[in-house]
Amino acid sequence: MKFLFKHPSILISWLFFFTFLACDLQLRQWMRPASPEGNLVMVQIEPGSSFKHVADMLEKRGFIASRDGFYLLAWYKNMLDEVKAGAYYISPAMPPERILDIIVSGRPIEYQVTIPEGYNIFQIASILKHSKLIRQKDEFLNAVRDREFLENASIPAESAEGYLFPDSYLIPRGYKAREIAMLMIDRFNQIWRENSFDTRAREINASRHQVVILASIVEEEAMREEERPLIASVFWNRLEKGMPLQADPTVRYGILVEQNIRKRRLRWKDLRRNTPYNTYTIKGLPKGPISNPGLASLKAVLYPAKTDYIYFVSRNNGTHKFSATLREHNRAVEKYQKRRRSR
Numbered sequence: 001m002k003f004l005f006k007h008p009s010i011l012i013s014w015l016f017f018f019t020f021l022a023c024d025l026q027l028r029q030w031m032r033p034a035s036p037e038g039n040l041v042m043v044q045i046e047p048g049s050s051f052k053h054v055a056d057m058l059e060k061r062g063f064i065a066s067r068d069g070f071y072l073l074a075w076y077k078n079m080l081d082e083v084k085a086g087a088y089y090i091s092p093a094m095p096p097e098r099i100l101d102i103i104v105s106g107r108p109i110e111y112q113v114t115i116p117e118g119y120n121i122f123q124i125a126s127i128l129k130h131s132k133l134i135r136q137k138d139e140f141l142n143a144v145r146d147r148e149f150l151e152n153a154s155i156p157a158e159s160a161e162g163y164l165f166p167d168s169y170l171i172p173r174g175y176k177a178r179e180i181a182m183l184m185i186d187r188f189n190q191i192w193r194e195n196s197f198d199t200r201a202r203e204i205n206a207s208r209h210q211v212v213i214l215a216s217i218v219e220e221e222a223m224r225e226e227e228r229p230l231i232a233s234v235f236w237n238r239l240e241k242g243m244p245l246q247a248d249p250t251v252r253y254g255i256l257v258e259q260n261i262r263k264r265r266l267r268w269k270d271l272r273r274n275t276p277y278n279t280y281t282i283k284g285l286p287k288g289p290i291s292n293p294g295l296a297s298l299k300a301v302l303y304p305a306k307t308d309y310i311y312f313v314s315r316n317n318g319t320h321k322f323s324a325t326l327r328e329h330n331r332a333v334e335k336y337q338k339r340r341r342s343r
Contacts, residue, residue, distance in 0.1 A: 031073070031097065032065065033093050033094055034062055034092040034093075034096075035093055037093050039091060041091065042109065043061070044174050045083060045085050045088070049085065051071065051074055052071065054103065055067035055071050062092050063090055063092050063099060065096075073096055074100055082104040083103050084103065085172075086172040086174050086175075087173035089102075109173050110170040110171060110173070111131060111133065112169070112170055113128065113171055115165075115166045115184065115292070117219060117293065117294035118220055118291045118292070120253065120256075120291045120292065121140070121292075124164060125139075128140055133175065134177050140177040140181065143176075143177035143178040144160035144178075145158060145160075149178055149181075153182070157209065158288065159288065160181055161216070161290070162213065162293065163185050163188045163292070164181060164184035164185065165292065166294050167187055169183055169184070169187075200303070206302075213290075214235055214236075215297040215298045215301045216289035216290045216291045216297070217290060218293065218300055218301060219297040220247075220290060222297065223318040223319070224318055225296060228296055228297055230320075232300040233305045233309060234310060234312055236301075237307070237308065237310045242283060244281075244283050246279055248266055249291075250279040251277070251280060252266065254277030255275070257275070310323075310324060311323040311326070311332075313332045313337060316337075
């Protein structure tokens with residue numbers, strides 16, 4: 001011992017060695033799995049969570065032995081800012097390095113959700129709630145009506161209705177309602193760009209919002225693919241002539257928005273109800289879209305059939321009878337509707 005004190009450089013070397021050995025042993029302990037066994041458990045990382053918060057949560061739940069060791073590992077691998085929000089399956093039997101790789105992978109647990117063509121914001125909210133991606137439908141409804149959100153999404157309306165593109169989505173568990181809505185809006189924008197719809201809209205002297213509104217009505221009226229351009233032509237012809245569109249789905253939507261009542265059968269008083277969506281009481285387009293149209297309806301509005309039709313009536317078999325005159329239309333109504341009601 002006296003020898004060491006007489007030679008301080010040797011003493012310092014030994015102290016450094018033992019300190020290094022102790023640190024190495026501590027690091028090895030930290031890098032071991034927190035438990036020799038354990039099942040996979042879903043862990044939720046909320047958007048905006050700091051690495052410190054994530055490390056604290058993992059230590060408290062027993063997935064890692066030390067938050068300090070986990071933080072040091074992430075610092076060494078330059079991953080402190082790489083953690084991705086979402087839900088992940090991890091186990092306390094995993095080494096901390098494996099857990100770190102999982103939560104920075106950006107590939108959280110995803111759930112497939114399909115939004116059918118023509119669904120409105122209320123129906124989409126129901127799907128998301130049923131899929132347990134949101135707790136309450138109002139979470140989504142409030143998000144798609146938020147003024148700041150709509151401004152950021154460049155949607156000139158009071159809701160994102162019409163811009164939530166119907167498609168199948170892989171949605172990470174933990175996404176907030178506005179993030180889910182943004183996925184659908186981004187998909188709409190992608191479809192719009194890929195098909196050069198801006199160019200075509202300018203050619204027919206229509207704004208994007210006008211196209212979306214009319215496409216949402218076509219989506220609700222059409223049951224057959226081949227009839228979409230014909231139905232679109234009827235509405236364009238009516239608009240050109242200054243005639244009201246007189247589309248029943250707009251009446252139903254107005255009642256739904258204002259009274260939260262889903263009307264299946266409309267009565268005469270419903271057709272006279274004054275809402276900004278009722279195309280029986282207003283001329284021109286309604287206040288906004290009434291559903292979220294698919295690609296076929298958008299194309300039908302931008303590339304309508306060339307006809308002189310201004311009327312159509314259901315044949316009660318999924319098709320419609322189109323007419324250019326009121327006289328012809330009345331005969332079709334007599335044939336397909338009045339006789340049906342008299343049976």
